[in-house]
Amino acid sequence: MTAIVFSNVYKRFGRLEALSNINFTVPEGSFFGLLGPNGAGKSTLINLSAGLARASQGSVSVLGNDVQRDYRKTRQALGVVPQELVYDPFFSVREMLRLQAGYFGCPPSSHSYIDELIERLDLIDKADTNLHDLSGGMKRRVLVAQALVHRPQVVILDEPTAGVDVELRKNLWQFVSELHREGRTIVLTTHYLEEAESLCDQIAILNHGRVVAMDEKERLLARHPHQFLCLTLGCEGKPLPSALAPLVVKQDGCELTLKLKRDQDKIGAVLDALRDVDIPILELHTRDPGLEEVFIDITAQTNEVTHG
Amino acid sequence: MGEVYNPRGMRTLFEKEVRRFLKVSIQTVLAPCVTTLLYLLVFASVLEDHIKVYDGVSYLAFLVPGLIMMTVIQNAFANASSSLIQSKMTGNLVFLLLSPISGVEMVVAFVAAAVVRGILVGLCVWLVALVFVDVPLVSLATVLLFLVLSSAVLGAVGLIAGLWADKFDQLSAFQNFIIVPLSFLSGVFYSVESLPGIWQAISRFNPFFYMIDGFRYGFFGVSDVDPELSLVVTLAFLLLVSGVSLLLVRIGYKIRQ
Ligand SMILES: Nc1ncnc2c1ncn2[C@@H]1O[C@H](COP(=O)(O)OP(=O)(O)OP(=O)(O)O)[C@@H](O)[C@H]1O
Ligand SMILES: [Mg+2]
Numbered sequence: 001m002t003a004i005v006f007s008n009v010y011k012r013f014g015r016l017e018a019l020s021n022i023n024f025t026v027p028e029g030s031f032f033g034l035l036g037p038n039g040a041g042k043s044t045l046i047n048l049s050a051g052l053a054r055a056s057q058g059s060v061s062v063l064g065n066d067v068q069r070d071y072r073k074t075r076q077a078l079g080v081v082p083q084e085l086v087y088d089p090f091f092s093v094r095e096m097l098r099l100q101a102g103y104f105g106c107p108p109s110s111h112s113y114i115d116e117l118i119e120r121l122d123l124i125d126k127a128d129t130n131l132h133d134l135s136g137g138m139k140r141r142v143l144v145a146q147a148l149v150h151r152p153q154v155v156i157l158d159e160p161t162a163g164v165d166v167e168l169r170k171n172l173w174q175f176v177s178e179l180h181r182e183g184r185t186i187v188l189t190t191h192y193l194e195e196a197e198s199l200c201d202q203i204a205i206l207n208h209g210r211v212v213a214m215d216e217k218e219r220l221l222a223r224h225p226h227q228f229l230c231l232t233l234g235c236e237g238k239p240l241p242s243a244l245a246p247l248v249v250k251q252d253g254c255e256l257t258l259k260l261k262r263d264q265d266k267i268g269a270v271l272d273a274l275r276d277v278d279i280p281i282l283e284l285h286t287r288d289p290g291l292e293e294v295f296i297d298i299t300a301q302t303n304e305v306t307h308g
Numbered sequence: 309m310g311e312v313y314n315p316r317g318m319r320t321l322f323e324k325e326v327r328r329f330l331k332v333s334i335q336t337v338l339a340p341c342v343t344t345l346l347y348l349l350v351f352a353s354v355l356e357d358h359i360k361v362y363d364g365v366s367y368l369a370f371l372v373p374g375l376i377m378m379t380v381i382q383n384a385f386a387n388a389s390s391s392l393i394q395s396k397m398t399g400n401l402v403f404l405l406l407s408p409i410s411g412v413e414m415v416v417a418f419v420a421a422a423v424v425r426g427i428l429v430g431l432c433v434w435l436v437a438l439v440f441v442d443v444p445l446v447s448l449a450t451v452l453l454f455l456v457l458s459s460a461v462l463g464a465v466g467l468i469a470g471l472w473a474d475k476f477d478q479l480s481a482f483q484n485f486i487i488v489p490l491s492f493l494s495g496v497f498y499s500v501e502s503l504p505g506i507w508q509a510i511s512r513f514n515p516f517f518y519m520i521d522g523f524r525y526g527f528f529g530v531s532d533v534d535p536e537l538s539l540v541v542t543l544a545f546l547l548l549v550s551g552v553s554l555l556l557v558r559i560g561y562k563i564r565q
Contacts, residue, residue: 102320103407
């Protein structure tokens with residue numbers, strides 16, 4: 001089963017093509033990271049799935065139902081945490097959550113689940129406070145609770161940790177991971193790439209409204225043509241051999257990081273070059289690139305392509 | 309559309325809209341009553357002896373249904389329109405748009421809440437007026453019927469205006485250049501019979517004229533046109549404006565990009 005399918009999706013705002021020819025699938029049960037620089041089209045893609053916007057072309061389906069034709073089913077299946085910190089200043093946290101549950105047709109018996117959400121998101125003290133009087137981080141937590149009141153199978157979080165302190169970020173990820181373990185599909189956008197790397201099992205990278213990479217996280221990282229070689233040298237102030245200089249990406253005293261192209265720059269050759277000039281190697285290890293490096297490379301490459 | 313019907317969602321939205329205006333009832337219920345009171349005091353002292361309307365009906369008594377209707381019109385309009393524009397501007401409309409509530413359900417909920425506000429405000433103004441003026445009552449059923457229908461009409465018009473307006477000043481332009489003139493020119497303060505011929509004819513194209521005329525018939529048993537005609541015109545207008553608002557909500561006019 002697939003949670004969300006985008007087929008040939010285009011979205012235009014006047015002359016701006018915010019999304020073009022989007023084709024991919026979010027597998028059911030996955031923890032899906034939707035990444036991309038500002039303005040890449042992540043939120044637009046989410047809005048299309050949630051029915052907040054309509055595709056100019058193509059179709060989106062959620063759990064096998066078309067988001068336009070079977071909107072009741074698809075909206076019931078989705079829980080969306082919007083990127084903007086929006087709230088209704090007329091109501092308290094509990095009132096708002098109950099209203100939202102009501103919109104989704106949940107009976108009053110769902111109120112116990114609302115209390116559970118309030119507890120798990122650490123909002124007990126604020127449950128009867130007007131939303132207007134909450135801090136930004138608290139409002140963010142209410143948005144998360146609001147997205148979950150109807151127990152959706154697919155949860156979409158659009159930058160849920162923007163403006164949230166470290167402690168709360170950790171709690172939030174723990175909570176979202178629990179939701180994932182309970183069998184829900186999670187779709188996440190974030191600019192914190194280490195977080196995406198540790199949480200997600202699937203990654204799509206958007207740039208200028210196009211999907212520029214889309215794979216399981218492990219494969220995406222492994223496919224990357226570079227690896228890093230970290231060296232600690234017996235430092236005697238000797239200059240490095242000139243052949244190595246272009247490979248160095250970081251030098252901190254005697255600690256050196258080199259970026260090697262897997263099929264071109266061999267580790268053996270680097271070591272030979274150092275031995276030739278009598279620089280002793282005290283320690284050595286290799287490191288695969290992280291998501292952040294992969295992300296930067298891929299978006300830079302695709303920027304070159306689109307800007308000629 | 310969509311096979312599953314979501315009555316609980318619709319009711320929740322309706323209740324939310326009612327609670328929203330009750331939370332600020334000083335502004336939404338009390339203020340209109342005070343305004344009406346002021347109108348009555350001013351007109352009582354200035355105009356009482358100068359204007360002749362129906363035989364056997366004092367001008368002040370004649371004025372009361374018109375004032376009630378004018379208040380109902382403004383409040384029913386304000387309910388849906390101000391709620392919508394606030395939700396659009398603060399962005400919290402997204403909570404409603406994310407939920408499985410259909411266009412019909414949304415229109416019914418907004419219009420019904422406007423009707424509740426219209427009836428509540430209308431009855432309050434009526435009670436306040438009764439303290440000062442002796443107003444006859446020929447048919448309570450007619451009065452209530454026109455009260456409900458007119459509130460519904462303005463609820464739907466408010467919905468349309470709230471969807472259309474992007475800013476508060478656009479909304480108040482809609483109110484000041486369409487709603488207020490139409491209600492003032494519909495015979496709130498005078499019998500249309502007393503107008504010169506051309507203005508009488510023009511008044512016949514104003515749907516608010518029929519709302520007020522039918523409403524007034526319920527009090528005095530006298531009116532400018534046949535109350536059945538007023539009923540038909542009001543119903544037809546209700547059908548038109550709720551049809552338009554439903555269409556706009558369905559296509560997501562200015563709310564779904
Ligand atoms: N309602 C709109 N009208 C016109 N243009 C829009 C609208 N919504 C989005 N856009 C444009 O579409 C593009 C994609 O925007 P989107 O919000 O999807 O980016 P994003 O990937 O979510 O960025 P961010 O990381 O900053 O949230 C941007 O160029 C944006 O200006
Ligand atoms: Mg965004």
